[in-house]
Amino acid sequence: MTADRVTEALLALEDAQASTKIQGYNDLLDKILAQPDQLSSNLVAYVQSILGDSVGIVTSRPLLASFVDKLASLPDADIKVAVGTQAIDALAPKVVSFEEQDSALKLMLANSYEQNEDFTSSAKVLQQITLDSSQRHVTDDDKAKIWIRITRCYLEEDDPTNALSYLNRVKNVIYNVQDQPTKLQFQLSQARISDSQRNFLDASNSYLNLSLEPVIDEEERLQALSAAIVCAVLAPAGPKRARQLARLYKDDRTPQCDEFAILENIFLDRVLSPAEVKAFAEKLQPHQMAKTADGSTVLDKAVLEHNLLGVSRLYSNIxxxxxGSMLGVDADRAEAYAAQMIEQGRLSGYIDQIDALIHFSNETSNSEVAKTSGASVGTRELRMWDANVQGLTEEVERVTTMIQTTHPEFYELKMGA
Incomplete structure (x- = not known):
């Protein structure tokens, strides 16, 4: 339909009796959608008409809901963005009376932006949805879904700062959320934010927990497990990473992951070769290859620290x-890394600067480090024994929790006895 004919039809409908308006507007909308010529301008004129003063609120609400549904069904995202943006502007002065329709319209517009891969615009539209209103009740599940979606949009744009601000809102209601997919998206978002901010140890733990969720497909669980291994490899060397590596290494599924070889070499304190590191680096995300303060990448630093720990297992002093030659760096840099790791309690030993020697200790002399690690950084056998004991206790706790959940009466009977 031409713009002139649409304008004439709209003027006629605005003056028509209330009983015929709804059917008349719906018929006109179908005719507009059937003609692709001047579709955007005709749809904008239509929505402005149904929101006009001549059409009452009672009539406007079902017409606007039908308009949003049919607009969302259009395949062209650009048309939906153009029309949806102007429809929201037209609705703004009356939004209090049309909160349900306004929310549906903004969700449709957010979908269209994401269809065009404009995730920042999608996040901004979603932020405008009214979630605290006296006109309608918004459940914690609905709030969490919107906030999680905003978080994911910002993560797609590599903006972990804004993503974290909305994830923190979800944390306030997540314990009341019943929707399982929303809970899983929350866990995944936590892992991705920690990963983006280079908190690799936290990210690895979150990815590993996600990989243990039975409701997720097997392929997706393996992807989460692979991400957990990658983050564990990139984490700073030390007792905390050693425990995480032990958890991953004893997982029966890790041999199915491409990263198992480097995981095994790191767990067994083998010095990593340049070729192995290069192959691993090719699979990393851009933020995981970011430069650190000394000009090296996160991976370079992680590998250097790991190799330094590996050397400490082989030599009493060096x-x-x-x-420096063994680590592939100059002597000053090797000494600086060793000093930093000793100071932070991630390496046991001391530096004799007079003789230019680094002395390593197989036992942890610092009591605080011993408390933190839960074991000495001693021999390989002791560490593997510690990992096995920890794994056994975790399995016992997991089975106990499953019994309590599945058979609470039996659990209470036995615990009471």
């Missing part, structure tokens, strides 16, 4: 120059 000249700083020889250590």
């Amino acid at each position: 000249p700083v120059t020889n250590l």
Whole structure:
């Protein structure tokens, strides 16, 4: 239909009796959608008409709901964005009377922006949805879905700061959320934000927990497990990472992951070769290859620290120059990394700067480090024994929790006895 004919039809409907308006507007909308010519301008004129003063609120609400449904069914995202944006502007002065329709319209517009991969615009539209209103009740599930979606949009745009602000809102209501997919999206968003902010140890733990969720497909669980391994490899070397590596290494599924070889070499304190590191680096995300303060990448630093720990298992002491050669860096940098790790309690030993020697200790002399690690950084056998004991206790706790959940009467009977 031409713009002139649409305008004439709208003027006629505005003056028509209330009993015929709804059917008349619906018929006109179908005719507009059937003609692709001037579709955007005709749809904008239509929505402005049904929101006009000549059409009452009682009539406007079902007409606007039908308009949003049919607009959402259009395949062209650009048309939906153009019409949806102007429809929201037209609705703004009356939004209090049309909150349900306004929310549906903004959700449709957000979908259209995401269809065009404009995730920032989608997030901004979703932020405008009214979630605290006296006109309608919004459940915690609905709030969490919107906030999680905003979080994911910002993560797609590599903006973890804004993503974290909305994830923190979800944390306030997540314990009341019943929708399982929303809970899983929350866990995934936590992992991705920690990953983006280079909190790799937290990210690895979140990805690992996600990989254990039985409701997720097997392929997606393996992807989460692979992400957990990658983040564990990139985490700073030390007792905390050693425990995480032990959890991953004893998982029966890890041999199915491409990253199992490097996981095994790191867990068994083998020095990593340049070729192995290069192959691993090719699979990393851009933020995981970001430069650190000293000009090296996160992976370079993680590998250097790991190799330094590996050397400490092989030697009681070593000249700083020889250590630098083994690590592929100059002597000053090798000494700086060793000093930093010793200071932070991630490496046991001391540096003799007069003789230019680094002395390693197989036992942890610092009591605080011993408390933190839960074991000494001793021999490989002791660490594997510790990992096995920890794994056994975790399995016992998991089975106990499953019994309590599945058979609470039996659990209470036995615990009471």
